[in-house]
């Protein structure tokens with residue numbers, strides 16, 4: 068890792084007992100010292116950081132506002148690439164060839180396409196200072212307005228939106244959530260420590276959209292924020308469901324166990340499968356991978372109480388065509404627009420693929 072001498076010296080205490088470049092949830096004060104590689108600069112000390120605490124009494128439903136629109140696409144569970152690393156579990160769809168789930172965030176009128184979703188153990192955002200047991204983040208990349216303008220000295224950063232759902236462990240089983248747990252277990256079992264669920268191959272071909280996990284009746288809060296891991300770029304249009312997803316305590320523990328298993332039992336460089344190695348996880352000593360909340364400062368928060376709509380197919384690039392119509396050039400047909408838009412999205416997605424978006 069190439070870093071300047073001054074930054075490297077700042078990192079020395081942090082690297083003791085951890086792999087180079089790792090940020091530790093027990094040492095979040097050190098996060099602003101992490102170099103932003105390969106783009107931009109570290110913004111962990113910025114004024115629009117995530118996560119945040121929202122006091123729900125302070126916000127009323129905004130009247131005369133459009134509702135969220137979700138388009139499920141046609142990807143199957145098998146189109147997602149499930150991974151476990153030492154601070155969480157993630158499922159990525161950005162390289163899959165399928166119609167990916169998309170969201171229109173009412174405050175922006177942009178179309179955002181899912182690139183991955185992941186789960187933090189412990190809560191990140193809070194309502195009324197109340198935490199939760201885990202938090203699911205669906206990370207989207209904008210299809211329109213591909214990059215956030217930066218100062219001339221910085222390169223353009225990805226234009227992201229996250230839809231976040233809190234998970235609470237209750238005495239109630241969430242059947243659909245088992246499909247995800249089984250998919251992550253299959254990753255863990257690929258190291259030879261266990262056997263993947265025999266039912267997994269059957270569910271991989273089933274259509275799946277993480278939007279199906281959104282609580283059926285929830286209000287959503289919209290505000291500007293940041294990535295919750297270094298370099299904490301303030302490029303995220305945040306959308307947070309107020310109603311939590313109810314899963315069983317065992318399901319929460321299953322996710323936590325997978326993260327712990329990865330950090331405690333993984334193959335070493337010598338290909339020794341299943342050998343117990345030193346705990347290299349970045350999670351806190353409580354087993355949590357949630358960043359502490361940060362001040363809202365003067366950010367606007369919009370509470371959207373309209374009914375959430377989830378459709379199958381995405382209508383052919385409606386919002387893009389509308390943007391073009393407002394210019395002086397004659398509007399091209401959606402068919403003519405599509406290849407150029409697709410190429411632009413592919414470029415943006417491949418840039419994002421190299422970055423830490425967890």
Ligand SMILES: [Zn+2]
Nearest residue numbers: 187204295425
């Ligand atoms: Zn996250």
